[in-house]
Amino acid sequence: MTRRKLIAGNWKMNGDLAALAELEGIARAADSAGNVEVAMALPATLIAPAVAATPGLAIGAQDVHPAPRGAHTGCISVAMIAEAGARFSIVGHSERRADNYETDADVKAKATALLAGGLSAILCVGETLEQREAGKAEAVVTGQLTASLPKGAAADWLSIAYEPVWAVGTGRTPTVADIAAMHGAIRATLRTAIGADADAMRLLYGGSVTGDNAAALLAAGDVDGALVGGASLTAAKFVPIIEAAAGLD
Ligand code: PEP
Numbered sequence: 001m002t003r004r005k006l007i008a009g010n011w012k013m014n015g016d017l018a019a020l021a022e023l024e025g026i027a028r029a030a031d032s033a034g035n036v037e038v039a040m041a042l043p044a045t046l047i048a049p050a051v052a053a054t055p056g057l058a059i060g061a062q063d064v065h066p067a068p069r070g071a072h073t074g075c076i077s078v079a080m081i082a083e084a085g086a087r088f089s090i091v092g093h094s095e096r097r098a099d100n101y102e103t104d105a106d107v108k109a110k111a112t113a114l115l116a117g118g119l120s121a122i123l124c125v126g127e128t129l130e131q132r133e134a135g136k137a138e139a140v141v142t143g144q145l146t147a148s149l150p151k152g153a154a155a156d157w158l159s160i161a162y163e164p165v166w167a168v169g170t171g172r173t174p175t176v177a178d179i180a181a182m183h184g185a186i187r188a189t190l191r192t193a194i195g196a197d198a199d200a201m202r203l204l205y206g207g208s209v210t211g212d213n214a215a216a217l218l219a220a221g222d223v224d225g226a227l228v229g230g231a232s233l234t235a236a237k238f239v240p241i242i243e244a245a246a247g248l249d
Pocket residue numbers: 010012163167168169170171206207208209227228229230231
């Protein structure tokens with residue numbers, strides 16, 4: 001099964017209006033990258049101006065609240081990001097699981113809200129270093145996936161990002177073999193959960209992806225793209241990752 005590669009950037013709590021100039025180079029690279037899909041998860045304040053500046057680029061959010069509205073100070077709903085022009089949101093990023101104590105049930109509710117609102121989701125799972133060293137990485141990741149996978153999970157709106165917590169923002173990555181093994185386990189878990197559509201669902205790797213390691217990491221078995229933090233902040237660092245994906249097509 002051929003799956004269209006997805007390269008997604010995550011600016012986290014970085015960027016301002018001036019930084020949107022970076023999106024122009026990224027959009028140009030996306031245009032010439034053939035069959036590679038490029039998406040950018042931006043701070044909520046930048047979604048509408050980014051959509052206006054680069055209408056061809058898929059712009060999204062980094063998190064949403066599962067409720068449609070209400071007394072949730074500081075949160076943002078699916079309808080709000082959709083109105084701003086977002087096409088998707090990340091859910092379950094390890095920084096939100098750690099900083100905001102988000103559970104698998106929370107992540108599932110957020111993904112469910114995105115589906116109901118007609119938006120796509122990138123659902124993150126990943127083990128800590130302690131869990132990997134204890135030999136529990138696969139059990140932890142597939143357990144998170146099973147518990148956070150929403151009803152209605154399907155390849156046309158949902159992607160899974162495997163992001164080992166110890167690789168996010170650290171400059172460390174698992175071996176290509178370890179990534180391929182984990183993605184194989186994720187694919188098998190998805191087959192059990194949703195059947196044949198699992199083979200169409202994109203599995204992204206995330207954690208210290210750069211222009212230097214992208215080609216090797218993206219060529220790993222069952223890797224259909226990347227979720228990129230630090231190296232997505234500038235066109236100079238992100239474009240080589242898009243080009244690496246295009247080169248594997
Ligand atoms: C991320 O934020 O999802 C991420 C993978 O970050 P980095 O690429 O900086 O490790």
